[in-house]
Amino acid sequence: MPWDSATLVPLPVMLPLFAAGLTLALHRYARVQRIISVTALAAALAASVGLLVAADGGPIVVEVGSWAVPVGIDLVADRISAVMLTVSFVMLLCVLLYSLGQGVPEGEDDPGTTRGDMIPVAIFHPTFLILAAGVANAFLTGDLFNLYVGFEILLASSAVLLTLGGTAERIRAGSVYIIVTLISSTLFLSAIALIYGATGTVNMAQLAERLPEIDPTVRTALQLLLLLAFGIKAAIFPLSAWLPDSYPTAPAPVTAVFAGLLTKVGVYSILRTQTLLFPDNPTVDQVLMVLALLTMVIGILGAVAQNDVKRLLSFTLVSHIGYMIFGIALATEAGTAAAIYYVVHHISVQTALFLVVGLVEWRGGSTSLDRLGGLAKLAPGLAVLFFVPALNLAGIPPLSGFLGKVGLLTEGATVGTGLAWVLVVGSVVTSLLTLYAVVKAWNKAFWQAPSEEIESDVPLPRGMVWPTGALVAFGLLLTVAAGPLYGYAERAATASMDGHTYVDAVFPDGADRGRGESVVVGDDASDDAAQGGGHG
Amino acid sequence: MIVLENTPPAILVLAIGVLFGTGVYLLLERPLTRVLLGFVLIGNGVNLMLLVMGGRSGASPIIGNAPDGVRMSDPLAQAMVLTSIVITLALTAFVLAMAYRSWQLHGHDEVADDVEDRRVARHAALNAPAFEDADDTEPDQTLDEEAADVYDDVDDSDADGHRADGHKELP
16 A cells, blocks of 8 residues: 555654754754754654544554564554644644744854853754654553653653753752652553563553453552552652652753653553553542542642742642543543543643743743742733733633633533542632632732843843744634544543553454463464554 | 463562662662662662563573474563663663762762752741732731831832842842
8 A cells, every 4th residue: 555644653753763863963063953853843743643633533553663463562543642742742843943042053142141041952952852752652652661661761861851051950950850750660660560470461452451351459559550650750649749849940941841741641641541451440540539639739739839930830730730630530531531631731831831931031030939020011922921821721711721621520520429529629729729829920920010130121032932922822722623622532532431442453353362472473473464564 | 360370489589579678778868879779779670570570481582493392481571671771771871970960069969958849948937928028118017017008108109119129048
């Protein structure tokens, strides 16, 4: 067959990875690096949009290197993966353009030393692209061990990005970050080892078939171990303390990417764990509900206490992870759909806010609410850029944050257990406190008389303003296109909850089901390999 | 029901336990190098666990190489261990570099507390607001006194003159 949507599936991983190699080799040529990075991410975005359309017809499966599943690794692009990929690449591209606007060409008088942070482009581009590849790999993979590899790729590159420049503050924040991520990765790998021991496979589709067959106690233990590992990555309370400590010190674009993406990869993994691998376990769902409530409330109380905008936003990030976990823990189609929509909304809005804060830091020379003031008068455009996503985060109608929350609350009320109602109330309270926190930031930074410390005439670089504006506009687009998008999320949720769509896509003819060993390498397997890659 | 064909040797299980236990102990230390050693120990424990989960060893897993009737080793577990070793190596190198940088900067490599968190905690201990009230002309005023002042000074047009001293450096 001449062309097939399966061709698109590896592109979001391969393009950034190849581009990373190229930019590393061409580190002396900053301009070439920039062109390569932007082109690669734009192409990956195009591929993701293609997948978004193609995956609506059903999951697309690619066996990597034509090694047949379950022995080989497969990439699976279903609706959830495709929608996560698309929004991630939109956001990665905006952040890359923003960082290009922030970097000042060598030789010129350098405002970067006082305003915001200069980004060493030579290291930044390859690392950023590898991060993109790791994220794409995590979203696409159909193999638990490959998911671990995806995590390691993105965590290693994120550790490099977090400690760019190696200042004292970043090394301190970076140590906390890397220790926590190492622990979570080790837990994840232990979980994989135990799952492999219990089932003899790490292929997610095959796991979905085999896990129901094992002892329920062992199964719950495995599930909890996986959730523990993903919970650290997703920053669910009480595993969230590392996040507000480590994120705010990084350069603004890096914080924006981390806030938008890294925790969401954790949430995505929890979603897969709960819907595909361990679908029916009400006890664990209830535990998740309680944790979601605590994450929401304690996160937002932390945000209220902060007086640094970056830290305030980091705490709201923790808090709003609770909403997504709430949706997943409801374990219904509508709940999962609302969680998917909320993830998409939150990636765009949280990234936009961190980019705006980068601009605020550039304009006002600080992110401390004690030092800022009067920015609405000094930079009205910046005020608008902050105001829209801030209200969106708080869930003011008719913005996408409101729609996502309505979906969650409606489903919480429909489920109607006592715990669900507590969560509904908690969500509303958290939403109001979020409004309080962002309004406080707004009052301190944008209203008041202009602080004398703020110079009255600092032009904002256009290269930074446009990508931020684009991302804010993307957030509004999520509101305008909420109908089709929510419909897509509902179809995604339905397909992921029915328990067979994913598995049928990976094993179309029912072959290899129920085989006890993972060492099925023989004539039949090589026959499969010969025709591999033709699925979808 | 899928069951491991044989129980793993007790000595290996014990070794995994010891590696995890000592690793966790070291993770709880402050210096980054000790934390790193803890991570390396746990990492080796996990690798050993993966290997044990692959089941009993056998002939080399190449088709046609093993004599008929002889069971082959599980190559997948070994492939996973190999990947994991490579990843551990890279991350170890990175953490070592970070410990060295920390030593360059501070003369030690201890992981410090969250500075901002300490600051907020100190404010809480003093029962002071984490935010400084920009409208507050006199410190230690109650809200009622402040309101009275504002009432007295409605005509005072110099409303933002106090903003410059609106922040102070906290230790």
